[in-house]
Amino acid sequence: MPALLHHTTRLKVIAAIIPGPWNYAVAAKQIASIDHYSNGRIALNIVSGWFKGEFTALEEWWLEHAERYRRSRDFIQALKGIWTAPDDEGFTFGGDFYRFRNYYLSPKPLQKPHPEIFQGGNSGDARDNAATVSDWYFMNGNNLEGFPVPDPGRPRTGRENWPGRPSPLCRDGFVIVRDTEEEAVQVLRGIQGKADAEAVNALRDAVQQAGASTREKTGMWANSEYNDLVQYNDGFKTRLIGTAEQIADRVLLLKSLGVNLVITAFLHYDEEIQLFGTKVLPLVRGLEKQGRGTNTDEEIGLIGPVYGK
Secondary structure (H helix, E strand, O other): OHHHHHOOOOOOEEEEEOEOOEOHHHHHHHHHHHHHHOOOOEEEEEOOOOOHHHHHHOOOOOOOHHHHHHHHHHHHHHHHHHHHOOOOOOEEEEOOOOEEEEEOOOOOOOOOOOOOEEEEOOOHHHHHHHOOOOOEEEEOOOOHHHOOOOOOOOOOOOOOOOOOOOOOEEEEEEEEEOOOHHHHHHHHHHHHHOOOHHHHHHHHHHHHHHHHOOOOOOOOOOOOOHHHHOOOOOHHHHOEEEOHHHHHHHHHHHHHOOEEEEEEEOOOHHHHHHHHHHHHHHHHHHHHHOOOOOOHHHHHHHHOOOOOO
């Protein structure tokens, strides 16, 4: 991570940290230091954890799903308090999982009020955190069923996702840009066909247990199939696969649904991110100037039910 930041000037790194294995004070210090080193180009993704073996191998307590998200909420509140406490006094915190008194950190992060905090999940516990303590809410790839449904009879704008949600939405997506949709789909099938079946099935067993442990049985990966899990954050479901024009249309549909940021993945990163930047993004910006990307029903009417089941 420091090497990436050292050799770039615009790249922003999102570092993933798991409460439990990570100590809040160490995380606060390290992220603050990196923030200065990088001139404000660090963000943090608080991962509540789904892989039990990772915790037990480190002799950390394996908490139930809801408790892991409560610990993450404590962790985020502790970080924010440490980073924003007045310079002449420390921060005191009395949560359920972390307690400390008059903790002082100097220097504080360069970004104000603090580095952005991402946090993900599809469960109600994840959404509760997104509505209260997170700066960004990260979701796996999904179809329209993965988005909250607005009130019946009300035009969908994507902004009525759930009451009290201040966090911008971030969606994962795997991008394959080709001259024709058929070529892009052929590349997708090649990726899925060459996957390590043993590794994908092991991931499926682990993550679907995690998804089924939520109170709604709808956690991340709860409904993912084998081909979805070849890209471990369900990025294929976002369907940014096709021609540049098709992908631009789908990005604008996501925007209309309230998605503020798409974290993209590529097969051949160096080549394909250049292709995305030169072929897709200019189309998106041009269509935005025409007023596209503001109304979900209008976008579906233009491009069809691409995100249907």
